[in-house]
Amino acid sequence: MTSILRVRALRKExxxxxRPPGVAAALRSMLHREYKKIVAVDGIALDIQPGERVGxxxxxxxxxxTALKIFSGLLHPTSxxxxxxxxxxxxxxxAFLKKIMLVLGQKQQLLWDLPPSETxxxxxxxxxxPRAQYEATMRELTALLGLEDLVKRPSRTLSLGERMKCELAAALVHRPRVLFLDEPTIGLDVSMQATVRDFVKRYNEQHGATLLLTSHYMEDVAQLCPRVIVIDRGAILYDGALGDLVTRIRPDRRIVLRFSRPVAESDLAALATVVRHSAGESVLQVPKEAVNAVVGRALANLPVSDLTVQSPPLEEVMSELFARNRPRAATGEAPP
Amino acid sequence: MSLRNTARALPTLLRVGLAEAVAYRAEMFVWVLATTMPLVMLALWTAVAREGGGGALGRYGQSGFTAYFLSAFIVRQLTGCWAFYEMNVDVRQGTLGMRLLRPVHPLAAYTVENIAAVPMRALVSLPAALVALAVLQPRGLTRDPALWALWTASLLGAWSITLFVNLAVGCSAFFIEQSLKLMDLWLVLYFVLSGYTIPIDLFSPRVQSLVDWLPFRYQLGFPVAIMTGALGRQEAAALLVRQWAWVAATAGVTAVLWRRGIARFGAHGG
Amino acid sequence: MRRPLARYGRLLLVQLRASVLLGMQYRADFLLDGVVEVFWVATAIVPLLVVFAARPSVAGWRFGEALMVMGWFTFLEGVLEGTISPSLISVVEHIRKGTLDFVLLKPADAQFLVSTARIQPWRALNVLTALVLFAWGFRALGRGPSAGAVALAAVTMLSAVVVLYSLWLLAVSAAFYVVRIDNLSHLFNAVFDAARWPIDVFHGAVRFTFTFVLPLALMTTVPSRALLGVLPLRSLVGSLAGAALTFALSRVVWKASIGRYTSAGG
Structure with a gap:
């Protein structure tokens, strides 16, 4: 199968x-300007197959x-x-423009003073x-996103969430085969985030569209994307399944315990590293191989009323990944 | 960005553009009020004509000035363009990216938006001007159908030059930080040399022959001169050729600036 | 407790400094603005030259006298474009972007803060140009102004600035009700352009409007008469009263608009 998105040695500077602050510096900068080269994308390579959902x-x-803008043709790669x-x-x-769409959560394409139906x-x-296809698409979008009441009101009167729904609908009028989503859920409340996620997933499943998504909300990525690509300082740190990433970076597990009566922290410390210990619940960090043993000991020795085993939160995995990348990346960057 | 695609989308683009213009009718009204300069100039020049026993100035008496400046007002309303402003905002705030994602040439889109606003602008401004013309019945509006035909062509030419200058200045936003000032500079020259504030034939012959070679009078003074019967058929036809040469020139400059600008936009960010 | 006047003085200095820095960010601007300004003055002079080449006087004004009006117009335009309109236009931006809240959160008078927010330093060029026009005008008239006339002109110009500022503040207050008014400055400039000419040029309803509703007469014709030493007493009184009245009115309307804005929750 040929990949729908193929990237090789992509670099963007x-x-x-x-200029430094101050009036004198401002005057100097009128005569002579200092330019600094910034490498935004530093030689990335990737392949995405049709129908994939990638975070x-x-x-x-x-x-x-920057990468999304290059993929959608707004920015030209340096090499x-x-x-x-x-x-x-x-x-x-x-032909290309009709196949793709880029949705920017922070920029809108809806005509501000007209109802979304006009857009x-x-x-x-x-x-x-074609008219028939358009009507079918609109029926589908209207039902999925619950747009009935929205499309006749001027866009400026819509709430942020309502506007995002219409923004998505406007982006999908031509049924793009590749959808680039940049922070589509930014600023939305939790339930609206879930709505957008479900909708995007359904669009992907029904039309076989390829999805490439960036988001600050790990939940978006965890729910939507079987595959993630992690980039930092313009380079790819990881490309693969989300589960594997977590296992690789943080092979430990967390055991969350609740007790029927208070337990001393020292009793827990005897079992494993204590992450948190409070009246309501305690959290232990345990190497993956030791989980079974620790759980058994805890159940045998402590008044456990409830016990769950979890992976560490995605946010923590990420910050650890980026922290590990720092020393290496720092040497690779041009001096300021 | 095929032309075919743009052409097929044209009716809808126009309709939506018109709907937008209707939504912005308050701004439109403000815009019309902001272009009433010819009427202020009319007050000034009729005061001049009244002075000294109402003797004519050049070929203009009080009635002549009235016909001239009302015509100037009408031509300005029909050929006005704000595309430079919108382009400037789009380039600066990166919203141009949204336009680039569509399979319609952004310059075509700006043009269509401008055309779509004309009916609304005409609706706001023309009735008043036409009523004034009917009531004041200034002598001097031509009655020659051939001249009116030439006038239509000259109006189209005037609009085209104005549009292309707007788009070219808009494109300059790719290269310089405050392209709005460039438009200011153009407008300054336009105010003096297009016949907007002074009928061109009140200048000395030397200045007039210079103005013949510049683009400004073809944006306004030329159609006004045809309307007010200041030009004969042959004279008007000869100037029409020069006008359309300017249309071609400004279109060429716009095309070059756009191509180079968009390459820069792609390199620097959207 | 520090003295409020000193505090506002310091505030003004800080805002000024920020404006200068901002202005210098745009070097193309810096040059272009100067050039454009010179050209704008020229656009006004050209019709004047053409008119007075044909007539010795228009509506009772000789060439040198009309240059006074043009000079005050240029001066006032510098004040408007250099201090008043950039600041007040930023209010409209604040309202659109919803960032006015930040201004209202600051422990200082909001009107003061927004009115001094932005200054375009190179507009001082207009003052220079105005002086050149005055000199040219008096040369054409073959005399100079008396000291009393200069003092009176300064007073009437001060009220003209107050009137101009107040009208702008009124217009900006409208931005709280109608959010999209970007063309406002264009409109104002277009109407304000009529102040290049002595009020006597206009007749009927237009003259009434420019005298009482949008008092362009107060702005340029009155100071010009003062400088020429032919200002009637009632014009002086009218100028001062007009300034006090429009300032009070604009302050009240501004307060009401801010009140409405905050109660509507942005």
């Missing part, structure tokens, strides 16, 4: 104008959004190769969608 993870400034379903994005051919209609015309 920006020249950024910098792009990384701290702020890791190069996630390297990008092919989206056989198209070179930077050429922005019609849908506009996109129908712009993407040259």
């Amino acid at each position: 920006f020249a950024v104008h910098e 792009f993870l990384g701290p702020n400034g890791a190069g996630k959004t 390297g190769e990008v092919l989206v379903d056989g198209h070179e994005p930077r050429r922005r051919e019609d 849908f209609e506009l996109n129908r015309a712009v993407y040259d969608v």
